Amino acid sequence: MAYVMAVHAEKRDQQGRYCSLGETELLSDTGTPSWFAFFAGVRNEHNLEPIAPMRELPDDVSEQVRLAYEGLAECGDIVAMSWLSIDELLGFDYDAPLRFQGSGPGPRLKADTYRALFGDQIFDEANQLKALGADRIVYWIH
Secondary structure (H helix, E strand, O other), X not given: OOOOEEEEEEEEOOOOOEEEEEEXXXXXXXXXXXXXXXXXXXXXXXXXXXXXXXXXXXXXXXXXXXXXXXXXXXXXXXXXXEEEEHHHHHHOOOOOEOOEOOOOOOOOOOOOEHHHHHOOHHHHHHHHHHHOOOOEEEEEEX
């Protein structure tokens, strides 16, 4: 099955409510199983521990993002969903040794750090989102 990761950026408005900056291609690298594993524990052939525990759709999610999510969820097409703050993405130690679930690394994993596995892509793209004013991303795999 081919999965796609949908990433929606949100920022807080002057009243503190989240508003959508729209769906973005940033942080949606859809061809890498390790990417899905890191963000959501999906296609996790290497037993990578995801960046954070999976979270539900935020109660304060913007209406635009809620509608996009509910449209797919009604069809049962969502495999996993969560959200992360931009600060969490930028604060993560990409030079740390990879962390694994259960029985440790799966076969043929040559990288020993997150930076070795992904390069600077996650960090660079999170910085681009921050420059656009994003406070968090809400994402799902379908």
